[in-house]
Amino acid sequence: MTKNSLTFFLGGARSGKSRLAQEMAESQHGSLAYLATGQAFDAEMADRIARHRTDRGPRWRTTDCPLDLPAAIAREAVLGNIVLVDCLTLWTSNLLLSDADLPAAQAALLAALAAARCPVILISNETGLGIVPDNALARQFRDAAGRLHQQVAALADTVFFVAAGLTLRLK
Amino acid sequence: MTKNSLTFFLGGARSGKSRLAQEMAESQHGSLAYLATGQAFDAEMADRIARHRTDRGPRWRTTDCPLDLPAAIAREAVLGNIVLVDCLTLWTSNLLLSDADLPAAQAALLAALAAARCPVILISNETGLGIVPDNALARQFRDAAGRLHQQVAALADTVFFVAAGLTLRLK
Amino acid sequence: MTKNSLTFFLGGARSGKSRLAQEMAESQHGSLAYLATGQAFDAEMADRIARHRTDRGPRWRTTDCPLDLPAAIAREAVLGNIVLVDCLTLWTSNLLLSDADLPAAQAALLAALAAARCPVILISNETGLGIVPDNALARQFRDAAGRLHQQVAALADTVFFVAAGLTLRLK
Numbered sequence: 001m002t003k004n005s006l007t008f009f010l011g012g013a014r015s016g017k018s019r020l021a022q023e024m025a026e027s028q029h030g031s032l033a034y035l036a037t038g039q040a041f042d043a044e045m046a047d048r049i050a051r052h053r054t055d056r057g058p059r060w061r062t063t064d065c066p067l068d069l070p071a072a073i074a075r076e077a078v079l080g081n082i083v084l085v086d087c088l089t090l091w092t093s094n095l096l097l098s099d100a101d102l103p104a105a106q107a108a109l110l111a112a113l114a115a116a117r118c119p120v121i122l123i124s125n126e127t128g129l130g131i132v133p134d135n136a137l138a139r140q141f142r143d144a145a146g147r148l149h150q151q152v153a154a155l156a157d158t159v160f161f162v163a164a165g166l167t168l169r170l171k
Numbered sequence: 172m173t174k175n176s177l178t179f180f181l182g183g184a185r186s187g188k189s190r191l192a193q194e195m196a197e198s199q200h201g202s203l204a205y206l207a208t209g210q211a212f213d214a215e216m217a218d219r220i221a222r223h224r225t226d227r228g229p230r231w232r233t234t235d236c237p238l239d240l241p242a243a244i245a246r247e248a249v250l251g252n253i254v255l256v257d258c259l260t261l262w263t264s265n266l267l268l269s270d271a272d273l274p275a276a277q278a279a280l281l282a283a284l285a286a287a288r289c290p291v292i293l294i295s296n297e298t299g300l301g302i303v304p305d306n307a308l309a310r311q312f313r314d315a316a317g318r319l320h321q322q323v324a325a326l327a328d329t330v331f332f333v334a335a336g337l338t339l340r341l342k
Numbered sequence: 343m344t345k346n347s348l349t350f351f352l353g354g355a356r357s358g359k360s361r362l363a364q365e366m367a368e369s370q371h372g373s374l375a376y377l378a379t380g381q382a383f384d385a386e387m388a389d390r391i392a393r394h395r396t397d398r399g400p401r402w403r404t405t406d407c408p409l410d411l412p413a414a415i416a417r418e419a420v421l422g423n424i425v426l427v428d429c430l431t432l433w434t435s436n437l438l439l440s441d442a443d444l445p446a447a448q449a450a451l452l453a454a455l456a457a458a459r460c461p462v463i464l465i466s467n468e469t470g471l472g473i474v475p476d477n478a479l480a481r482q483f484r485d486a487a488g489r490l491h492q493q494v495a496a497l498a499d500t501v502f503f504v505a506a507g508l509t510l511r512l513k
Binding site for chain 3: 302
């Protein structure tokens with residue numbers, strides 16, 4: 001992993017992608033910045049978020065950025081930290097639910113990634129490999145996430161498809 | 172890509188498979204035939220179909236064949252064109268919704284592919300990697316599509332799994 | 343395949359994973375034990391189960407073990423048979439629906455696999471690559487299955503991702 005490398009872990013739910021991304025970050029020297037996009041809408045999610053934070057341990061500093069992820073990446077990049085973004089799926093979903101300008105936000109993210117002079121590791125869920133969802137918002141989400149994945153992957157140095165805790169290298 | 176090669180791009184929604192397939196076709200000399208199986212049932216889909224047609228540009232000649240794909244392939248093969256089929260998912264779905272004889276149609280498709288003396292590139296959505304769908308028609312679709320994918324892949328010279336605009340070679 | 347090798351086929355619905363697993367087992371010398379976790383809740387499933395049993399042919403001895411899979415593996419291991427488990431997805435689903443102690447059952451399975459002195463081939467459906475399911479039980483299932491896949495894959499000698507009847511080697 002070089003100074004400004006970009007690594008992208010794309011996988012299913014419970015595929016182990018967060019663990020793999022964290023292990024990659026922890027194998028590096030330097031301060032570890034965890035940019036968390038998850039929001040606790042209910043007890044199930046609050047539980048999961050709290051458990052994950054405990055599991056990561058004290059070496060990580062966590063910043064919540066459900067919406068303003070590009071600015072958070074820019075701030076960490078100035079500090080030269082190793083940045084882990086977990087995850088693009090929830091960020092996209094938060095933007096859709098908040099009626100934000102999604103194309104503008106995605107462009108800002110790509111600009112922040114291209115400008116970052118620090119290692120960045122991104123995690124996202126692949127959600128496009130099931131049956132077409134009945135509801136229009138889910139289809140809109142799936143399209144927005146898929147397009148973002150393509151753009152991030154085009155920018156990334158290394159892209160992994162993750163299943164069962166193991167990786168297939170896409171790039 | 173040889174004279175009668177068969178290439179199969181299998182991937183998720185918004186995975187970039189159509190773009191990759193089109194780039195492969197456009198890298199060849201020869202006339203380009205786009206066999207479109209999509210039908211516009213609503214404004215969302217009409218929009219998407221029109222946008223895609225514009226994006227492809229004037230080098231492509233598009234034929235709509237929501238149901239009679241085998242005959243369309245046979246016609247193009249006689250002309251010696253480079254054929255791109257986009258996509259098997261919608262074709263399967265159209266057949267199911269029109270109460271056609273699906274096994275007979277799938278057998279006719281495989282026969283047309285085996286007989287074609289021109290390069291054919293096929294695109295399809297993998298839809299079997301999510302939770303089992305609640306509704307019986309969706310399960311029937313998923314089974315029919317999965318079986319067809321296996322048969323097309325067995326016949327193909329090259330098969331790619333597509334995610335995030337990148338490929339993993341299955342065959 | 344060595345005496346106590348563990349092979350894991352993970353793929354989508356109708357991806358051909360059962361056929362590939364059966365062919366691998368049939369290419370070996372020795373008795374073939376098929377551990378079936380499927381239960382026929384309706385005519386659709388009863389049909390599918392009966393058809394699969396006929397397709398396998400007389401070389402296979404089938405044992406139904408919708409819940410007590412670890413004990414069934416232990417019994418076959420004593421006999422030195424080649425064991426095929428089809429599949430972990432249905433087993434997980436059966437456990438959830440019967441209000442069993444799922445973590446205890448998963449631990450017992452991993453212990454049985456680690457102790458087995460016979461070739462074991464496991465099949466499971468990847469279900470985490472679609473849209474987040476609406477219903478809480480489906481999410482719980484998806485999480486439980488994903489965690490089990492990671493643990494089985496960690497223990498396995500060989501892991502394949504299956505799509506369109508073809509394999510990508512994860513491990």
